[in-house]
Amino acid sequence: MEDSSNPTPVSSSGRSLADLIKESRARVAAMTTEELRAMWQAQRESFARAMSTPCEHGLLDFEQCDECRNPPAKDSPVSRETT
Numbered sequence: 001m002e003d004s005s006n007p008t009p010v011s012s013s014g015r016s017l018a019d020l021i022k023e024s025r026a027r028v029a030a031m032t033t034e035e036l037r038a039m040w041q042a043q044r045e046s047f048a049r050a051m052s053t054p055c056e057h058g059l060l061d062f063e064q065c066d067e068c069r070n071p072p073a074k075d076s077p078v079s080r081e082t083t
């Protein structure tokens with residue numbers, strides 16, 4: 001008969017954060033220059049896409065858009081005419 005009692009305890013979460021960081025660093029270090037370049041390129045492209053999407057008023061840079069910076073109050077009584 002087989003004795004299934006194992007005297008050696010198996011801990012599944014015995015890894016420290018430092019170990020995990022070391023591992024992820026090693027993973028990046030193991031990447032080739034081309035892989036790293038592709039990763040940076042992908043990040044740059046998503047950034048460029050975000051910067052080249054016009055705001056709802058059609059301006060590419062919403063920081064230059066007066067309406068984005070100072071949205072008009074919807075319930076302002078300014079346009080109400082009195083006679």
Ligand SMILES: [Zn+2]
Pocket residue numbers: 055056057058059062065066067068
């Ligand atoms: Zn705008």
